[in-house]
Amino acid sequence: MTTKKIHKAKILNLQKCSKDMYLLELEADNSFKSKAGQFISVYCERTLRRPFSIFSQKENIVSVLFREIGKGTKYLTSLKPNDTVDFSGAFGNGFRIKNKKALLIGAGVGVAPVFYLKNELEKQGTESLLISGFRSVSDIPSCVKSDFIVTDDGSNGIKSNVIDFALSKAEEFKPEIIYACGPKIVLQKSSELANKFNIECQVAMEKVMACSIGVCRGCVIDVLKDGKVQNATVCKDGPVFDGNEVVWQ
Amino acid sequence: MAIETKNIIETRLGALTFKSPVFTASGTYGYADEYDDFIDVSKIGGVVTKAISLKPREGNKHTRILETEAGMINSIGLENVGIERFLKEKLPVLKAKNIDFIMNIAGSSLDEYTQLGEICDANKIKAIELNVSCPNVKSGCLEFGVSADSLYSLVKGVREKYRGFLIVKLTPNVTSIEELAVACKKAGADCISAINTLKGLEVKFELANGKFRKTKVQGGYSGKGIQPVALSCVNRIRKAVDLPIIGMGGIYTLEDMLKFFAVGADAIQIGTANFTYPDSAQRLQNELKEYIINNNFKDLDDLKEKIRTCFNE
Numbered sequence: 001m002t003t004k005k006i007h008k009a010k011i012l013n014l015q016k017c018s019k020d021m022y023l024l025e026l027e028a029d030n031s032f033k034s035k036a037g038q039f040i041s042v043y044c045e046r047t048l049r050r051p052f053s054i055f056s057q058k059e060n061i062v063s064v065l066f067r068e069i070g071k072g073t074k075y076l077t078s079l080k081p082n083d084t085v086d087f088s089g090a091f092g093n094g095f096r097i098k099n100k101k102a103l104l105i106g107a108g109v110g111v112a113p114v115f116y117l118k119n120e121l122e123k124q125g126t127e128s129l130l131i132s133g134f135r136s137v138s139d140i141p142s143c144v145k146s147d148f149i150v151t152d153d154g155s156n157g158i159k160s161n162v163i164d165f166a167l168s169k170a171e172e173f174k175p176e177i178i179y180a181c182g183p184k185i186v187l188q189k190s191s192e193l194a195n196k197f198n199i200e201c202q203v204a205m206e207k208v209m210a211c212s213i214g215v216c217r218g219c220v221i222d223v224l225k226d227g228k229v230q231n232a233t234v235c236k237d238g239p240v241f242d243g244n245e246v247v248w249q
Numbered sequence: 250m251a252i253e254t255k256n257i258i259e260t261r262l263g264a265l266t267f268k269s270p271v272f273t274a275s276g277t278y279g280y281a282d283e284y285d286d287f288i289d290v291s292k293i294g295g296v297v298t299k300a301i302s303l304k305p306r307e308g309n310k311h312t313r314i315l316e317t318e319a320g321m322i323n324s325i326g327l328e329n330v331g332i333e334r335f336l337k338e339k340l341p342v343l344k345a346k347n348i349d350f351i352m353n354i355a356g357s358s359l360d361e362y363t364q365l366g367e368i369c370d371a372n373k374i375k376a377i378e379l380n381v382s383c384p385n386v387k388s389g390c391l392e393f394g395v396s397a398d399s400l401y402s403l404v405k406g407v408r409e410k411y412r413g414f415l416i417v418k419l420t421p422n423v424t425s426i427e428e429l430a431v432a433c434k435k436a437g438a439d440c441i442s443a444i445n446t447l448k449g450l451e452v453k454f455e456l457a458n459g460k461f462r463k464t465k466v467q468g469g470y471s472g473k474g475i476q477p478v479a480l481s482c483v484n485r486i487r488k489a490v491d492l493p494i495i496g497m498g499g500i501y502t503l504e505d506m507l508k509f510f511a512v513g514a515d516a517i518q519i520g521t522a523n524f525t526y527p528d529s530a531q532r533l534q535n536e537l538k539e540y541i542i543n544n545n546f547k548d549l550d551d552l553k554e555k556i557r558t559c560f561n562e
Contacts, residue, residue: 005286006528047472047525048316072316088287088527210314210321210524213286215279215299217328218314231307231328 005088007032011081012061019138021109022077023055025063026085032060035094036117037181037204037240040064041212043086044072051209051235053113053181054090055143065112065141091212092239095179095202097121102128103175105190107162107182108135111144113204114181129173133162133182163189170197180204184248191243201243207234222247257541257548258534260294260516262493263439265376265414267349267516269294270549271506271534274497274520275353275378275418276300276325280339282346284523288531295349297518298335300380302354303361305331312466315451320472320499320521322451327355327380332368340372351416355380359393359403366407375413379404382420382445394420394445397432404436416440416495419486421475422448426482427489434490441486442495442518444479446471472521473499480512487513501529503536510553511560 009026017023034040034057041049042064050072052064068077079085095117102121106114111132121128132146137156140149149157150165158165163186170178170193180190181204194201207219214236223232223245232238232245260270271294273284280298282290290296308328315322330338332354343350352374356362362379369377381394381403393403404417417433419426421444430441446469455462479498486494496514500506501522509517522529537549546552 043525046316047319047321047521048314049525208312208314208316210323211277211527213279213283213527215283216277216314216323216524217308217325218323220308220313220328 005091007087007089009062009085009087011079011083011085013081014077014079015143016077017065017141017143020068021065021139021141022068022073023063023065023141023143024076024085025061026087028060028062030060032057032062032090034062034090036097036120037094037113037202038090038092039212039235039239040087040089041091041209042076045075046072048072048208048210049088049212050076051091051206051212053110053204053239054116055112056116056119065109065115065143067109088212092235093237095204095240097124097126098177098200099124099126100176100200101174102126103166103170103173103178104128104130105162105166105178105180105182105186106130106132106144106146107180107186108133108139109141110180110182110186110204110206111141111146112181114179115144117179129169129175131162131166131169133160133165133186162186163193166190167193167196175199177201178243180243187243187246188248191246191248194243202240203243203246204239205234205241205246206239209235211235255548258538260549262495262515263414267294268292269534269537270510270516271530271537272297272351272495272516272518273523273530274518275380276323277520277523280330280335281342281348281350284527285346287527291346291348293349293530293534294516295351296343297351297378298339298353299329300327300353300355301329301332301335301365302327302356303332303365305329305334312464313468315453315464315466317449317451317470317472317474319474320470321524322449322466322468322470323446324466324468332365336368336372351376351378351414353378353380353418359406362393362403363406363410366411370411370413373413376416377407377411377413378416378418378442379407380418380445382418382422394429395423397428400429401432401436404433404438408437414439416442418442418445419482420445421478421482427485430486430490430492434492438492440493440495441490442497443486444475444482444498445469447475447478471499473501475499476505476508480508483509483514484512500533501525503533503540506533506537507552507556511556513557515553
């Protein structure tokens with residue numbers, strides 16, 4: 001089988017939706033399939049492709065939410081509808097979706113895969129609560145609908161750290177599982193929160209990647225498996241891991 | 250009726266014949282068929298496996314890769330499954346899928362290299378590439394590859410145990426790569442591959458709340474930016490020894506590949522470009538074929554001869 005994972009896709013829409021976040025909507029071919037928590041690797045006229053979590057897929061239309069932070073992402077934001085984007089994927093293991101009352105925590109651009117997941121949970125009729133956290137009002141992407149929005153500076157929604165707020169909500173919501181994506185510290189705290197309630201926690205990790213398929217070993221993290229610390233690649237073994245499997249320090 | 254056509258890009262390296270001169274470089278392509286989702290790996294010249302050591306290796310702990318302006322720095326530290334698992338799990342895949350390959354091996358002592366050579370011989374591995382040039386591990390590899398004397402002993406040690414096609418991959422991080430090539434030839438190597446990565450460092454700073462945060466990787470520099478260094482090394486090796494040479498360093502396009510042929514390479518490896526374009530090997534091989542046909546060269550050897558003549562005029 002050849003080239004099934006390389007896609008040349010037309011840009012349907014590229015929309016700025018926060019101070020530095022963009023929603024890129026692509027027309028993939030009909031063979032493209034994805035799950036919440038998986039990512040695509042987008043060619044950005046640089047040496048390494050940029051891995052982006054999938055924000056949504058409706059039929060063959062796939063979109064990603066990304067932050068413009070360097071030359072690669074600036075190249076992408078310079079593109080226009082009808083331009084072609086070369087991407088590969090979908091890669092990695094997505095969230096293992098359970099039929100359990102779910103607390104979803106998304107911090108910053110990490111809200112993308114949990115937003116995808118929330119839609120999937122709704123489709124199967126599973127109750128969920130999405131709490132998303134941002135630094136400030138200008139960081140909130142307009143394309144995301146959350147149940148609760150918190151900001152560090154209180155400039156929009158509730159003034160709180162996303163984890164503190166999630167803890168207070170968890171007490172009344174009584175989730176049976178937590179799914180989280182965001183900076184490492186948020187994921188670690190999400191995992192600790194889940195342990196406090198004695199429930200499962202799935203975290204979607206991020207790391208600079210080269211190959212996207214587990215061969216270059218560039219994106220490894222430490223995980224605890226079979227009683228010993230081992231390497232796991234974020235791109236292939238992840239990006240979603242069990243919170244208790246990850247060695248956090 | 251099917252017409253038997255001659256493979257115009259067939260490539261001879263010493264006693265071995267390959268489907269094409271396009272190989273994928275060690276560390277960028279896995280062990281076997283990992284890129285099967287992108288191309289039919291059995292159609293390319295061959296896969297050079299990830300470096301394989303006697304025992305499995307965990308690799309380095311810190312951040313391992315960082316992009317640079319014209320390439321990337323890696324400090325993987327030779328993480329690999331070890332030769333036992335390679336032979337048990339990966340070799341059968343290579344055989345079943347009819348993928349041509351060169352096994353890259355790395356030791357941390359002379360004795361380990363010799364043992365690896367012996368195991369490869371016993372398992373009838375047709376070609377091996379000695380990694381004596383990885384800049385990312387504390388002991389072994391590079392330390393043997395920077396001095397002609399130690400490299401001579403190492404290659405000779407492996408040669409005594411291994412009867413197949415013996416390739417030595419050289420480092421550019423030396424004053425005279427020619428001396429290393431000569432030492433390899435004297436010790437009985439069949440082929441030289443060059444270059445491994447350059448020693449490099451990249452650091453990125455982020456300013457958050459008035460404080461600097463850094464991401465730093467010190468290791469092997471590869472990609473587009475190293476191509477002139479690689480071309481110079483290959484050309485100097487070409488002048489120093491008459492062994493076949495597999496050239497590599499920042500090859501992304503047909504034009505890049507032709508430059509390597511011009512300066513003396515007999516075959517090439519694609520490394521970092523696999524990350525940018527996972528179908529590079531197949532694409533460049535197809536482009537090479539078309540170029541030969543469209544410009545009325547007889548075959549690859551004819552093209553090589555003409556471009557070399559031009560270069561050396």
